[in-house]
Amino acid sequence: xxxxxxxxxxxxxxxxxxxxxxxxxxxxxxxxxxxxxxxxxxxxxxxxxxxxxxxxxxxxxxxxxxxxxxxxxxxxxxxxxxxxxxxxxxxxxxxxxxxxxxxxxxxxxxxxxxxxxxxxxxxxxxxxxxxxxxxxxxxxxxxxxxxxxxxxxxxxxxxxxxxxxxxxxxxxxxxxxxxxxxxxxxxxxxxxxxxxxxxxxxxxxxxxxxxxxxxxxxxxxxxxxxxxxxxxxxxxxxxxxxxxxxxxxxxxxxxxxxxxxxxxxxxxxxxxxxxxxxxxxxxxxxxxxxxxxxxxxxxxxxxxxxxxxxxxxxxxxxxxxxxxxxxxxxxxxxxxxxxxxxxxxxxxxxxxxxxxxxxxxxxxxxxxxxxxxxxxxxxxxxxxxxxxxxxxxxxxxxxxxxxxxxxxxxxxxxxxxxxxxxxxxxxxxxxxxxxxxxxxxxxxxxxxxxxxxxxxxxxxxxxxxxxxxxxxxxxxxxxxx
Amino acid sequence: xxxxxxxxxxxxxxxxxxxxxxxxxxxxxxxxxxxxxxxxxxxxxxxxxxxxxxxxxxxxxxxxxxxxxxxxxxxxxxxxxxxxxxxxxxxxxxxxxxxxxxxxxxxxxxxxxxxxxxxxxxxxxxxxxxxxxxxxxxxxxxxxxxxxxxxxxxxxxxxxxxxxxxxxxxxxx
Numbered sequence: 001x002x003x004x005x006x007x008x009x010x011x012x013x014x015x016x017x018x019x020x021x022x023x024x025x026x027x028x029x030x031x032x033x034x035x036x037x038x039x040x041x042x043x044x045x046x047x048x049x050x051x052x053x054x055x056x057x058x059x060x061x062x063x064x065x066x067x068x069x070x071x072x073x074x075x076x077x078x079x080x081x082x083x084x085x086x087x088x089x090x091x092x093x094x095x096x097x098x099x100x101x102x103x104x105x106x107x108x109x110x111x112x113x114x115x116x117x118x119x120x121x122x123x124x125x126x127x128x129x130x131x132x133x134x135x136x137x138x139x140x141x142x143x144x145x146x147x148x149x150x151x152x153x154x155x156x157x158x159x160x161x162x163x164x165x166x167x168x169x170x171x172x173x174x175x176x177x178x179x180x181x182x183x184x185x186x187x188x189x190x191x192x193x194x195x196x197x198x199x200x201x202x203x204x205x206x207x208x209x210x211x212x213x214x215x216x217x218x219x220x221x222x223x224x225x226x227x228x229x230x231x232x233x234x235x236x237x238x239x240x241x242x243x244x245x246x247x248x249x250x251x252x253x254x255x256x257x258x259x260x261x262x263x264x265x266x267x268x269x270x271x272x273x274x275x276x277x278x279x280x281x282x283x284x285x286x287x288x289x290x291x292x293x294x295x296x297x298x299x300x301x302x303x304x305x306x307x308x309x310x311x312x313x314x315x316x317x318x319x320x321x322x323x324x325x326x327x328x329x330x331x332x333x334x335x336x337x338x339x340x341x342x343x344x345x346x347x348x349x350x351x352x353x354x355x356x357x358x359x360x361x362x363x364x365x366x367x368x369x370x371x372x373x374x375x376x377x378x379x380x381x382x383x384x385x386x387x388x389x390x391x392x393x394x395x396x397x398x399x400x401x402x403x404x405x406x407x408x409x410x411x412x413x414x415x416x417x418x419x420x421x422x423x424x425x426x427x428x429x430x431x432x433x434x435x436x437x438x439x440x441x442x443x444x445x446x447x448x449x450x451x452x453x454x455x456x457x458x459x460x461x462x463x464x465x466x467x468x469x470x471x472x473x474x475x476x477x478x479x480x481x
Numbered sequence: 482x483x484x485x486x487x488x489x490x491x492x493x494x495x496x497x498x499x500x501x502x503x504x505x506x507x508x509x510x511x512x513x514x515x516x517x518x519x520x521x522x523x524x525x526x527x528x529x530x531x532x533x534x535x536x537x538x539x540x541x542x543x544x545x546x547x548x549x550x551x552x553x554x555x556x557x558x559x560x561x562x563x564x565x566x567x568x569x570x571x572x573x574x575x576x577x578x579x580x581x582x583x584x585x586x587x588x589x590x591x592x593x594x595x596x597x598x599x600x601x602x603x604x605x606x607x608x609x610x611x612x613x614x615x616x617x618x619x620x621x622x623x624x625x626x627x628x629x630x631x632x633x634x635x636x637x638x639x640x641x642x643x644x645x646x647x648x649x650x651x652x653x654x
Binding site: 120 | 550606631
């Protein structure tokens with residue numbers, strides 16, 4: 001043996017360099033563990049928001065994000081929290097950049113945890129592109145205004161608070177109401193006319209029973225390869241929830257802008273997300289603002305909600321439907337309040353509507369879709385849609401007054417017109433607002449039901465609908481005239 | 482029987498007859514009314530029963546359809562999970578083989594050159610004061626103060642594996 005190199009072998013230079021494959025220096029000077037925070041010394045050159053892997057002495061691994069860098073001291077939030085960790089033997093490796101994920105259609109049909117790791121027994125999700133989960137700020141002039149509806153198959157939403165492609169429309173609820181059933185029904189039924197539709201469902205802080213319900217209800221869509229499920233259960237690491245909506249939005253943005261799908265991102269429950277933000281803020285000893293939430297909660301929520309929309313030169317759209325529960329039904333709660341500033345309307349669920357046996361328990365008079373005019377009407381839904389919706393809401397307001405009056409003086413003492421408004425409301429609640437949790441209604445059927453309810457009113461009261469539409473759509477119109 | 486005189490009884494006979502006839506007519510009316518009401522009730526009950534039956538049948542049909550859809554979706558989920566599990570098994574197998582191949586590089590004639598390059602790499606990253614030692618599985622591990630750099634062959638193999646997204650075509654269809 002001369003030790004001469006094998007002439008057939010490739011030269012060593014052909015291999016990737018260690019930098020190219022991402023070798024990482026590991027740091028062992030862990031100074032402090034505090035709640036979800038880990039303080040590391042001697043961390044030169046580490047940047048803010050860098051992603052890190054934390055190797056434990058016993059062989060386990062956790063993940064972290066850099067929250068603060070002060071000279072060579074870096075503070076990380078450990079996604080799985082620092083419970084059970086002990087100083088000594090911990091090594092931290094930094095990725096050299098914020099958390100990136102591989103994106104692509106490989107996500108469709110997959111079920112992952114809040115950090116994007118598979119829960120379905122499959123291999124890690126791979127894709128041709130790496131994108132940062134924090135997203136790129138989008139030039140505002142490159143945005144296109146939302147247009148065309150997303151039809152949910154739910155009468156109350158499609159007719160009265162139409163969801164529009166690229167809109168952000170939250171569901172405001174109270175603990176104990178069926179907001180999850182509603183969000184799941186929307187996720188399983190929603191479509192955009194004639195276009196490919198995909199759903200990304202980010203569950204945060206849900207119980208296992210709720211997760212099982214969501215999985216079962218969305219099975220059909222998942223099996224069809226139209227759904228991405230990210231599940232962070234109530235007993236999963238709280239801090240992980242900070243990443244869950246960001247991963248969901250990153251996956252959605254790629255599906256929408258690179259692959260041309262219309263994507264609906266459902267984020268439930270944003271109150272759990274905000275609690276995770278509060279936990280980190282408290283551990284960092286920041287000055288708390290309202291109800292202990294940090295002062296930057298508004299801008300943090302905006303970085304999520306503002307990632308929806310449509311972009312010039314790209315076919316797809318990202319529509320965001322956050323679900324949030326208001327503790328004690330308090331609509332001034334910071335999460336609901338700040339969400340309301342950013343989003344374009346709201347769907348409000350009310351316990352008294354549920355008490356009257358109506359599902360979905362939407363409080364029609366408190367709900368609003370600010371972009372409805374861009375997504376409904378002639379050429380988008382149906383020519384009479386906007387007039388009918390305006391008339392229905394006006395009539396609901398009058399019916400509420402009539403019902404309040406009836407409680408005082410009795411129905412018999414009401415005028416004929418007021419009694420017709422009460423009849424209208426009864427008809428509307430029974431045949432229009434109330435809908436089965438698995439029932440899909442086409443837009444045509446929804447509007448026909450709306451007209452059937454309006455027919456309970458004297459024609460003279462239908463002042464917001466043009467006579468052309470009255471002649472065309474009002475049931476029994478010809479018999480009356 | 483009656484306390485009236487025979488003359489009075491005869492005189493009252495038409496009254497009795499009229500009263501009896503009126504009572505009989507009334508009884509017949511009541512009987513007829515009851516029969517009619519019974520018929521109506523029966524008809525209403527039949528209609529209601531038919532309605533309930535139809536609603537129950539429709540509800541049952543809808544429930545069965547939903548259950549069938551759920552069951553079919555569940556079966557598809559199980560099938561999908563089987564495929565995913567198989568893909569994962571292939572991936573892990575590939576990872577294991579890559580690791581074995583990397584460790585086997587120790588016997589490659591070019592290994593000493595590679596090890597030297599890795600040593601050099603460690604000094605570049607951690608500085609000239611770094612202590613570099615050979616890893617038992619091949620490659621090197623360097624340390625200086627609280628910082629360390631693991632360039633052992635299995636670690637390098639794992640990093641190559643993870644940094645090549647196109648590798649996923651090997652375990653996916």
